[in-house]
Amino acid sequence: MNKIMDLPVIYSLRNCPFAMRARIAIYKSKQPVLLRDLVLSDKPAEMLSVSPKGTVPVVVTPTGTIIEESFEVMLWALTQGDPDDLLFADDDTLDSMLALIYTFDSEFKRCLENYKCAKRYSESNIVECRQACEKYIVKLEELLSQHRFLMADRESLADIAILPFIRQFARVERQWYLHAPYPHLRIWLNRYLQSKMFSKVMTKHPLWLENREDILFCG
Numbered sequence: 001m002n003k004i005m006d007l008p009v010i011y012s013l014r015n016c017p018f019a020m021r022a023r024i025a026i027y028k029s030k031q032p033v034l035l036r037d038l039v040l041s042d043k044p045a046e047m048l049s050v051s052p053k054g055t056v057p058v059v060v061t062p063t064g065t066i067i068e069e070s071f072e073v074m075l076w077a078l079t080q081g082d083p084d085d086l087l088f089a090d091d092d093t094l095d096s097m098l099a100l101i102y103t104f105d106s107e108f109k110r111c112l113e114n115y116k117c118a119k120r121y122s123e124s125n126i127v128e129c130r131q132a133c134e135k136y137i138v139k140l141e142e143l144l145s146q147h148r149f150l151m152a153d154r155e156s157l158a159d160i161a162i163l164p165f166i167r168q169f170a171r172v173e174r175q176w177y178l179h180a181p182y183p184h185l186r187i188w189l190n191r192y193l194q195s196k197m198f199s200k201v202m203t204k205h206p207l208w209l210e211n212r213e214d215i216l217f218c219g
C-alpha cells in the first residue's frame with residue numbers, strides 16, 4: 001500500500017473538460033492520486049513552479065515527472081493500471097482509436113469553441129457553427145449505431161477522451177440537442193452522465209488553496 005505522501009498529485013479544475021477526462025482516466029485506472037482543485041484566477045504557485053504554462057490538468061509523480069497535457073495524463077494513468085483494458089492492449093484498434101481522438105482534439109474542439117462563442121454572444125452564424133460540429137457528431141452517431149461504445153461493444157480510451165467535449169456540445173443549445181437526429185449519441189452520453197463514475201469525478205471539493213489539504217481520489 002502506498003503511503004499517502006508518495007502518491008502522484010493532480011492539479012485540477014472541476015468543470016474543465018481536459019481535467020475531467022484526466023480524472024476519468026485516473027478513476028478507471030484505480031491509481032490513487034492526491035487531488036488539488038483550483039480556479040484559473042488563482043493558480044497555486046506550487047503548480048506554476050513545475051508547469052509555468054499554467055493549464056490544467058497537471059500531474060506531478062512521486063519521482064518528480066511532470067505531465068501537463070490531459071491526453072498524456074490519460075495515457076500515464078492507464079499505463080499504471082487498466083483493469084477494463086481501455087487501451088485495447090491485445091487488439092489492432094489502437095491506431096484508429098488514436099486517430100479518432102486526434103480528430104476530436106484538434107478539429108472538433110475548434111468547431112466547438114466557435115459554436116460556444118456564437119451562442120454566448122448571440123452571433124448570427126450559430127447554425128453554421130453548429131453544422132460544422134455536426135460533421136463530427138454524425139461520425140460518432142454512426143459508430144454508436146454499430147456498437148454500444150465508440151470503438152466496440154465495450155468502452156475504450158476514445159470514449160472517455162471525447163466524452164467531456166460532447167457533454168459541452170450537448171449543453172450549448174439544449175432543446176435543439178434533445179431533438180437532434182442523434183439518438184445513439186444521446187444514450188451513450190446519458191449513460192455516462194448518470195454513472196457512479198461521473199458523480200465521483202464531478203464531486204465538488206474545497207479549493208486546495210483554502211487550506212492546502214489534498215483530497216484522496218481514486219476509482
Ligand SMILES: N[C@@H](CCC(=O)N[C@@H](CS)C(=O)NCC(=O)O)C(=O)O
Pocket residue numbers: 013015016017018019040054055056057068069070071
Ligand atoms: N492542451 C491542454 C489544454 C488544457 C487547457 O486548456 N485547460 C484550460 C482549462 S479548461 C486551462 O487550464 N486554461 C488556462 C487559463 O485559461 O489560464 C490539455 O489537454 O491539457
